[in-house]
Amino acid sequence: MRLLWLRNDLRLDDHAGWQRLAEYQGTTAAVFILPAHWRQADDAGLHRLGTARVAYLQQALADLRERLAPFSLTLLEGEPVKLLLDWHRQQPFELVTHAAQAPEETDWLTRLQDAGVTVRTVETQPLFEPHQVEPLFETFPASFTGFRKLVEKAPAWPVSAPQSAIEVSGLRAAACPLTTGIHWPATPGAPAHPAWQGGETAARGWLQHYLFEQRALAHYKASRNDLIGRYFSSHLSAALAWGCLSPRTVWHQVLDYEQRWGSDEHSYWLRFELLWREYFHWSLRVHGTRLFAAGGLTGKAVPGVFNAAYWQAWCNARTGWPMIDAGLKELITTGFCSNRLRQNLASCLMHELGLDWRLGARFFEQHLVDFDVASNWGNWAYIAGAGHDPRQGRHFNPHRQWRQYDPKLTHLHQWLPELGPVTLEQVERHQRGEQLLDYPAPLVPLEC
Ligand SMILES: Cc1cc2nc3c(=O)[nH]c(=O)nc-3n(C[C@H](O)[C@H](O)[C@H](O)COP(=O)(O)OP(=O)(O)OC[C@H]3O[C@@H](n4cnc5c(N)ncnc54)[C@H](O)[C@@H]3O)c2cc1C
Numbered sequence: 027m028r029l030l031w032l033r034n035d036l037r038l039d040d041h042a043g044w045q046r047l048a049e050y051q052g053t054t055a056a057v058f059i060l061p062a063h064w065r066q067a068d069d070a071g072l073h074r075l076g077t078a079r080v081a082y083l084q085q086a087l088a089d090l091r092e093r094l095a096p097f098s099l100t101l102l103e104g105e106p107v108k109l110l111l112d113w114h115r116q117q118p119f120e121l122v123t124h125a126a127q128a129p130e131e132t133d134w135l136t137r138l139q140d141a142g143v144t145v146r147t148v149e150t151q152p153l154f155e156p157h158q159v160e161p162l163f164e165t166f167p168a169s170f171t172g173f174r175k176l177v178e179k180a181p182a183w184p185v186s187a188p189q190s191a192i193e194v195s196g197l198r199a200a201a202c203p204l205t206t207g208i209h210w211p212a213t214p215g216a217p218a219h220p221a222w223q224g225g226e227t228a229a230r231g232w233l234q235h236y237l238f239e240q241r242a243l244a245h246y247k248a249s250r251n252d253l254i255g256r257y258f259s260s261h262l263s264a265a266l267a268w269g270c271l272s273p274r275t276v277w278h279q280v281l282d283y284e285q286r287w288g289s290d291e292h293s294y295w296l297r298f299e300l301l302w303r304e305y306f307h308w309s310l311r312v313h314g315t316r317l318f319a320a321g322g323l324t325g326k327a328v329p330g331v332f333n334a335a336y337w338q339a340w341c342n343a344r345t346g347w348p349m350i351d352a353g354l355k356e357l358i359t360t361g362f363c364s365n366r367l368r369q370n371l372a373s374c375l376m377h378e379l380g381l382d383w384r385l386g387a388r389f390f391e392q393h394l395v396d397f398d399v400a401s402n403w404g405n406w407a408y409i410a411g412a413g414h415d416p417r418q419g420r421h422f423n424p425h426r427q428w429r430q431y432d433p434k435l436t437h438l439h440q441w442l443p444e445l446g447p448v449t450l451e452q453v454e455r456h457q458r459g460e461q462l463l464d465y466p467a468p469l470v471p472l473e474c
Contacts, residue, residue: 027200030056031110031123033131034398035150035269036086037226038093040188042148046122048192053200055119057100058087059109060208061130070337072388078361078395081213082224086268089225097194100202103209107137114143116203124150124269127307128399129315152307153185153273153300159308166312169416173305174298188274218360221261222395229265233276236260237283244287247295251366253353253437259364260296263396266303273300306404309414317403320384322412330382330410336469337385340375346468347457348448349424350374352441361395366431372409373422378470383410423474425454 028050030043036058038044047054060083064074091099102109110121125147126132139145149155154177162180167173217223221232236242242257252258265271277297284293313323320328339345343354353367363371368390375386387406391397404413411419428450432438435450448463456463459471 027053027055027117027119029110029113029119029121030054031106031121032056032058032090032099033124033269034267035124036083036090037229037270037272038090038191038194039226039230040272040275041150041191042189043122043124043150044192044194045189046146046148047197053198055100055200055202056094056097057102057202059106060101060103061106062104065211068388070332070385070388071341072392074391074397075211076358076361076393076395077211077214078217078222078393079397080211081217082222082264082268082361082395084210084213085224085228086226086270089227089270093226094194097197097199100206101208102202102204102206107134107141109204110138110143111141113202113204114141117200120144120146122146122148124148125156125311127151127310129318132314150269150272153277153304163308163312166309167305169414170302170305173308174301177301177304185274185277187278188272219256219261219362222264222361224264224268224270226265226270229262229270232265233262233271233279236262237279238286241287243280243283243293243296244290246292248292250295250299251364251431253364253367253432254440261362263398264362267394267396267398267401273303276300303398303401305414306400309404310400317407317413318384320382320412322407322410323414324412324418326412328376328383328410328412329380330376330384331380332385333379333381336379336381339469340379340381341389344466345374345379346466347374347378347424347472348438348442348445348453348463348465349428349457352438355441356437357390357393361393366427367437368405369409369420370422370424370427372406373420374424376410377421378472383407383412424457424472425474428453 028047030047035041035043067073087101121138121143123145126135135145159177162176167176240257249258262271262276266273277300280293280296310317316323320330343351343358345351350371353363353371357363372386375381376383383406387403390402394402407413408415409420433450435453438453445463445465452462456465457468457472459468461467
């Protein structure tokens with residue numbers, strides 16, 4: 027028997043794992059396992075199943091099951107290695123699954139192999155296959171620009187076309203001998219944005235709408251730093267993170283868009299951002315667990331302590347900086363906030379509050395609907411000066427940022443309506459420590 031283990035590659039299209047099942051002569055099955063420890067809170071009170079993530083995942087699995095019927099996708103919950111070994115004992119199989127990204131995935135695959143399971147990995151998350159890019163990495167490029175220039179002139183270029191979905195009716199299904207099912211926590215109703223409707227069907231619909239009906243790509247480079255709005259950026263991140271769309275599909279749809287309406291700086295820039303994602307993915311492959319240490323990839327000491335009062339205020343979105351609290355509220359409520367806000371949240375957590383940057387990364391991991399281990403930890407490390415930033419870290423000035431990206435405080439008014447019609451100047455003065463607003467005083471006055 028051949029078993030496909032899906033994790034964050036919840037789609038049928040452009041998926042080498044399904045191809046491996048289709049070419050197999052014997053019986054086949056597919057499984058998704060919700061790791062039980064994702065529910066458990068750690069020492070900082072954080073877990074990995076924030077409301078938006080659960081909702082997206084649940085919808086993505088339901089959509090995939092519908093697309094696969096009558097072939098079934100088995101759902102299990104528990105310790106993945108234990109469950110797979112139980113199954114293997116009762117019904118031996120060869121396991122097909124996507125290559126490990128997070129260290130815990132590497133650990134799972136190693137333990138399965140050590141226990142005698144044949145594991146064949148496929149690539150479902152990156153734009154490139156290892157054989158296309160690994161020869162380029164004699165020394166892994168220290169900066170994104172170095173990486174981008176390498177791949178853009180490499181023989182692997184351009185990105186190969188996505189493969190079409192297999193005919194599932196041709197698969198011969200094997201039943202699962204274990205007790206199946208996932209006990210889902212309660213999830214809210216409709217998502218805050220159409221792109222947060224989970225699953226491949228909705229993701230393909232959103233991509234079409236964004237590119238070809240709305241043609242929002244026409245202003246992408248100019249609007250991608252905004253804080254609010256339905257179309258300021260592509261909102262494709264959750265679909266990519268859960269693998270409901272492959273990056274190659276997005277890439278080639280952008281090429282189709284360029285065929286129809288011509289290429290420009292905006293269409294190029296979306297592909298440029300996909301290369302950032304690619305860079306962080308290959309960096310994690312190369313550097314592994316080093317990314318998660320306090321000193322990150324640099325190994326240098328990065329200051330950061332634990333302050334319970336600051337941490338509590340952060341988790342409750344009550345830091346006393348209205349700009350930051352509005353961003354935290356959006357993140358906690360919807361599972362998303364813009365890239366510009368993420369940068370400012372990260373900078374404030376580590377540089378103003380002096381908290382350990384890894385605490386912030388774990389906080390994002392709980393809440394982000396689009397949590398992606400390489401992109402999240404790569405970006406946090408970058409801002410902390412523990413990653414790939416040639417300038418060794420970023421310290422943002424929120425006042426300058428809001429003057430540039432949201433001078434009318436549209437985002438703040440949406441997420442902190444209780445503040446009433448305050449002006450940018452009043453908010454800045456409050457954040458500097460003058461108790462101007464009917465709002466908690468800042469934990470630390472902003473010196474900017
Ligand atoms: C502290 C911090 C944490 C982050 N955590 C994540 C995360 O867990 N998951 C995640 O997908 N992105 C993360 N990002 C990157 C970026 O903020 C999001 O990808 C982006 O905001 C998602 O919105 P979008 O799809 O509209 O992006 P767009 O601007 O439309 O970009 C298109 C796609 O390119 C990729 N991309 C864009 N910017 C980046 C970037 N800086 N790094 C890596 N990939 C990028 C994403 O896949 C995104 O969907 C993080 C950024 C910061 C500063």
